[in-house]
Amino acid sequence: xxxxxxxxRALPAGGGGALVYPPAVRLRDLGEFxxxxxxxxxxxxxxxxxxxxxxxxGDDAAILRARAGEDLVVTIDALVEGVHFRFATQSPRAIGRxxxxxxxxxxxxxxxxxxxxxxxxxxxxxxxxxxxxxVLAGLLHxxxxxxCPLVGGNVARARQTSLSITAAGAVARGRALLRRGxxxxxxxxxxxxxxxxxxxxxxxxxxxxRVRRVPTPRLAAGRALxxxxxxxxxxxxxxxxxxxxxxxxxxxxxxAELDPARVPRPPGFAAACRRLGLxxxxxxxxxxEDYELLFTLRPGALATGRLARRLGVAVAEIGRxxxxxxxxxxxRGFRHF
Amino acid sequence: xxxxxxxxRALPAGGGGALVYPPAVRLRDLGEFxxxxxxxxxxxxxxxxxxxxxxxxGDDAAILRARAGEDLVVTIDALVEGVHFRFATQSPRAIGRxxxxxxxxxxxxxxxxxxxxxxxxxxxxxxxxxxxxxVLAGLLHxxxxxxCPLVGGNVARARQTSLSITAAGAVARGRALLRRGxxxxxxxxxxxxxxxxxxxxxxxxxxxxRVRRVPTPRLAAGRALxxxxxxxxxxxxxxxxxxxxxxxxxxxxxxAELDPARVPRPPGFAAACRRLGLxxxxxxxxxxEDYELLFTLRPGALATGRLARRLGVAVAEIGRxxxxxxxxxxxRGFRHF
Numbered sequence: 001x002x003x004x005x006x007x008x009r010a011l012p013a014g015g016g017g018a019l020v021y022p023p024a025v026r027l028r029d030l031g032e033f034x035x036x037x038x039x040x041x042x043x044x045x046x047x048x049x050x051x052x053x054x055x056x057x058g059d060d061a062a063i064l065r066a067r068a069g070e071d072l073v074v075t076i077d078a079l080v081e082g083v084h085f086r087f088a089t090q091s092p093r094a095i096g097r098x099x100x101x102x103x104x105x106x107x108x109x110x111x112x113x114x115x116x117x118x119x120x121x122x123x124x125x126x127x128x129x130x131x132x133x134x135v136l137a138g139l140l141h142x143x144x145x146x147x148c149p150l151v152g153g154n155v156a157r158a159r160q161t162s163l164s165i166t167a168a169g170a171v172a173r174g175r176a177l178l179r180r181g182x183x184x185x186x187x188x189x190x191x192x193x194x195x196x197x198x199x200x201x202x203x204x205x206x207x208x209x210r211v212r213r214v215p216t217p218r219l220a221a222g223r224a225l226x227x228x229x230x231x232x233x234x235x236x237x238x239x240x241x242x243x244x245x246x247x248x249x250x251x252x253x254x255x256a257e258l259d260p261a262r263v264p265r266p267p268g269f270a271a272a273c274r275r276l277g278l279x280x281x282x283x284x285x286x287x288x289e290d291y292e293l294l295f296t297l298r299p300g301a302l303a304t305g306r307l308a309r310r311l312g313v314a315v316a317e318i319g320r321x322x323x324x325x326x327x328x329x330x331x332r333g334f335r336h337f
Numbered sequence: 338x339x340x341x342x343x344x345x346r347a348l349p350a351g352g353g354g355a356l357v358y359p360p361a362v363r364l365r366d367l368g369e370f371x372x373x374x375x376x377x378x379x380x381x382x383x384x385x386x387x388x389x390x391x392x393x394x395g396d397d398a399a400i401l402r403a404r405a406g407e408d409l410v411v412t413i414d415a416l417v418e419g420v421h422f423r424f425a426t427q428s429p430r431a432i433g434r435x436x437x438x439x440x441x442x443x444x445x446x447x448x449x450x451x452x453x454x455x456x457x458x459x460x461x462x463x464x465x466x467x468x469x470x471x472v473l474a475g476l477l478h479x480x481x482x483x484x485c486p487l488v489g490g491n492v493a494r495a496r497q498t499s500l501s502i503t504a505a506g507a508v509a510r511g512r513a514l515l516r517r518g519x520x521x522x523x524x525x526x527x528x529x530x531x532x533x534x535x536x537x538x539x540x541x542x543x544x545x546x547r548v549r550r551v552p553t554p555r556l557a558a559g560r561a562l563x564x565x566x567x568x569x570x571x572x573x574x575x576x577x578x579x580x581x582x583x584x585x586x587x588x589x590x591x592x593a594e595l596d597p598a599r600v601p602r603p604p605g606f607a608a609a610c611r612r613l614g615l616x617x618x619x620x621x622x623x624x625x626e627d628y629e630l631l632f633t634l635r636p637g638a639l640a641t642g643r644l645a646r647r648l649g650v651a652v653a654e655i656g657r658x659x660x661x662x663x664x665x666x667x668x669r670g671f672r673h674f
Contacts, residue, residue, distance in 0.1 A: 054408055059516050060446040060572060061412035063508070071391055072409055074488070075398035076455040076503055080495045109397040118413040120457070120501040151411070154501075158417045164457040164491075164501035166413055171400070179396050235397060 027132060028125035035155050038129075039121075039136060046140040047149045052115035052170070055151075062151035064115045066170035073112040073169040073176065077102045081161040089204040090211040092131045096138025096163075097214040098289075102238065103167035104146050104217035105291035109236035111177040111226025112169030114148030114219065119165055122158035135163070138214075146219055175226045177234035177295070182248050186232045186296035186321040188256055189304070191218050191313045194241055195280065196266040198287020202278055215291040221311040222293060228310065230301030232321070240288040248296065255324035260285060264316040296321055364469065365462035372492050375466075376458075376473060383477040384486045389452035389507070392488075399488035401452045403507035410449040410506040410513065414439045418498040426541040427548040429468045433475025433500075434551040435626075439575065440504035441483050441554035442628035446573035448514040448563025449506030451485030451556065456502050459495035472500070475551075483556060512563045514571035514632070519585050523569045523633035523658040525593055526641070528555050528650045531578055532617065533603040535624020539615055552628040558648040559630060565647065567638030569658070577625040585633065592661035597622060601653040633658055 027035060040057050047056070054063035066072055079085055079102070085095045100117060107114055119139065123132065143150055148167060197215060204211045218236070225231055233248040241263065245256050263284045273280040297307070308315040364372060377394050384393070391400035403409055416422055416439070422432045437454060444451055456476065460469065480487055485504060534552060541548045555573070562568055570585040578600065582593050600621045610617040634644070645652040 055513070055515070060443040061410045061449070061504075061506075063447070063513055064409040064411060065510075066403075066409065068405065072401040072403065072452075072505065073398045074401060074411070074453075074455060074503065074505055076457045076489060076491050076501070078457040078459060078491050078493045078501065080459055080493050082496075083494050106397040110400070112398070115409075116411075118411060118503060120413045120415040122415060122417055122499060122501075152413060154413050154415050156415045156417050156499075157420050158499065159419075159496050162459060162493075162495065162499070164413070164415065164459075166411065166455060166503040167398075168409065168411055168505070169398075173402075176392070176400055178392070 025129045026125060027123055027127045027129060030129060032155060039153065042133070042136050042140060043150050046144055048144065050116070050147060050149050053149055053151055056149065057152055062116060062118065064151065064168055066115065069173055070170040071173050071176065073107055073110045073171050074166060075103055075106040076164060076166045077106065078162055078164040087131065092134035093138035094212050094214055096135035097142045099163040099165055100139045100142040100148070100167070101215055101217050101291060103165045104142065104148060104219060105215070105236040105238065107167055107169040108218045108222035109177060109234055109293060110169070110171060111175060111222045111234070112171040113223060114146055115168045115170055116151040117143060117148050117165055117167045119150060119153035119163060120156070121153065121163055122156045123161045124159055125157060127161060146217060171226065177222060177226050177231060179233050179235050179248055180252065182232040182252060182254055182296040182321050183298070184254060184321050184323050185299050187299060187317050188245070188258070188294070188296055188319040188321060189307070189315050189317050190237070190241070190264065190292050190294045191221055191311065191315055192290070192292040193264040193266045194237060194290050194292060195269055195284035195287050197289040198283045199269065199272060199278070202276060202283070206276060215289065217291055218293045218313060221313045224311045225293070225295060228302070230298040232296035232298065234293060234295035237290050237292045237294050238288055240286045241294065242285050243288070244294055248294065249321060249324065253324045254321050256319050257322050258319035262316060262318045264314065362466045363462060364460055364464045364466060367466060369492060376490065376492070379470070379473050379477060380487050383481055385481065387453070387484060387486050390486055390488055393486065394489055399453060399455065401488065401505055403452065406510055407507040408510050408513065410444055410447045410508050411503060412440055412443040413501060413503045414443065415499055415501040424468065429471035430475035431549050431551055433472035434479045436500040436502055437476045437479040437485070437504070438552055438554050438628060440502045441479065441485060441556060442552070442573040442575065444504055444506040445554045445556045445559035446514060446571055446630060447506070447508060448512060448559045448571070449508040450560060451483055452505045452507055453486050453488040454480060454502055454504045456487060456490035456500060457493070458490060458500055459493045460498040461496055462494060464498060483554060508563065514559065514563050514568060516570050516572050516585055517589065519569040519589060519591055519633040519658050520635070521591060521658055521660045522636050524636060524654050525582070525595070525631070525633055525656040525658060526644070526652050526654050527574070527578070527601065527629050527631045528558055528648065528652055529627070529629045530601040530603045531574060531627050531629060532606055532621035532624050534626040535620045536606065536609060536615070539613060539620070543613060552626065554628055555630045555650060558650045561648045562630070562632060565639070567635040569633035569635065571630060571632035574627050574629045574631050575625055577623045578631065579622050580625070581631055585631065586658060586661065590661045591658050593656050594659050595656035599653060599655045601651065
């Protein structure tokens with residue numbers, strides 16, 4: 001079927017000029033080039049001019065431009081249906097938003113500013129075009145909010161839907177935040193609150209609502225941290241606090257003295273856990289995908305209150321780096337394979 | 338199972354220090370972090386120092402460095418098992434090589450030099466580690482040959498194996514080769530030969546051997562073209578000559594006068610097609626994945642012989658750009674959905 005045929009069957013939407021397809025219209029009805037054209041139009045509608053983009057979608061590759069004295073930061077992440085998300089329990093729009101947020105959070109954890117992103121979309125031909133549209137709208141929403149336009153991509157047929165996203169950013173030379181750099185005696189800090197993402201997934205799995213909450217990538221906080229003296233190591237909390245702390249500390253033979261009671265949680269967290277019979281400490285320390293920044297700071301650096309003002313986000317001091325003694329206890333982050 | 342347990346069951350290899358696993362050892366036996374560590378070790382063994390890489394695998398993102406006055410070129414491509422490759426008919430090493438070559442070819446078509454690449458690997462837990470090793474070895478082989486080190490990635494569980502690769506490169510500002518730029522009267526040229534990839538796939542589908550041949554990304558030719566005056570548009574032949582010509586010409590309302598007899602083919606191509614009952618013109622004009630450069634040149638620019646010397650590869654003039662009159666005939670490139 002040619003795309004022009006499809007347009008005639010589409011229903012005009014209430015406003016905004018977009019077409020609404022009945023649920024029965026699927027990717028196979030669009031065809032590959034129809035799907036690509038659809039994505040291009042969605043990007044064209046949503047995208048504002050960006051100084052970092054020299055050439056966007058439509059060529060063999062995209063061209064991005066950093067400023068003089070900046071390095072390029074690149075990261076890739078994949079979300080797979082049935083593993084990282086489920087259409088049954090998550091809104092397609094939230095899935096698209098989360099897919100980009102995971103990447104933006106990696107840029108944040110490096111102290112980088114976004115330049116642009118690429119999407120490799122794999123999906124079964126039976127996927128409703130409506131679902132794809134909602135996923136894409138979510139992704140483009142985050143792209144717009146955080147100034148990370150979609151500049152290229154790839155579409156392929158597959159048995160499962162998956163979104164592999166590459167985000168590219170820029171950071172002043174020698175100023176990137178790295179995982180390595182923590183020292184014994186450093187304070188351990190985390191932005192925002194932890195456990196909220198895991199709680200929402202647990203609720204959805206018990207049939208209490210769908211996963212709609214989308215974490216905020218801490219881009220401004222990461223850039224502010226990259227300018228501060230006294231930062232040790234930095235990572236974003238994607239696998240869970242304990243697992244990500246291990247990424248920061250174990251390679252250097254370090255460990256953490258953590259006060260679980262000081263790990264910040266969202267409002268109403270303990271009560272919500274209790275209602276579901278969940279252990280709040282387990283969720284706050286082991287749950288992933290909150291995308292907060294976890295970092296260490298030299299003992300003499302900024303006090304927590306001033307730091308929070310500089311980062312523009314709540315910051316909690318949750319423990320201290322100590323010399324390690326062998327591998328830490330079992331971590332609770334999600335592992336593939 | 339911990340990775341240390343697995344090592345004890347692995348058989349020492351003949352040389353090189355690598356371990357050979359019996360076929361029964363699968364990804365699920367490695368675990369996620371075991372798999373990541375395995376990839377990191379393979380990269381560490383294969384990678385040479387590269388001026389473009391500030392920070393490789395092991396952090397939240399990689400850091401790349403272009404030279405002053407260069408822009409960044411980024412592209413993403415995905416190969417899906419059962420769609421783009423089949424373990425039954427292709428050697429895993431060739432699959433890994435092709436996966437990166439597809440990306441390097443996009444950099445070539447922009448006139449860019451490679452800086453580094455990222456791999457999002459999705460695979461079923463039942464995939465033999467041996468197969469993964471061979472895919473990875475193929476990918477790292479091309480990465481080494483073309484100076485495009487693997488600087489980061491992501492692993493995820495999925496029902497089908499797929500490789501989403503992002504390649505990043507650099508090109509002098511304003512010198513990138515673009516698809517747009519062809520004009521009526523331009524000569525149409527192509528490097529190397531076409532149809533070889535499609536012929537090999539057709540042979541493999543008939544049970545005559547496995548797909549082992551891996552195209553060469555025309556990186557040096559692309560960079561040389563980017564320095565030449567008189568180049569119109571440029572693309573790499575991934576969908577097939579006719580489809581990719583359409584990408585160059587149709588958006589500008591142009592068309593091609595093509596002489597099929599002048600489309601260069603590999604040695605013995607016609608005879609091999611005849612033996613399999615295949616139409617050689619159909620394969621040479623419609624077959625994809627040869628990854629040659631297809632470009633247009635102003636009428637007064639270099640003669641073909643001198644051009645070939647400048648590009649370091651055979652070049653054939655196959656036709657001429659003319660004003661278009663509506664959509665071209667049906668294209669034969671592979672389409673998804």
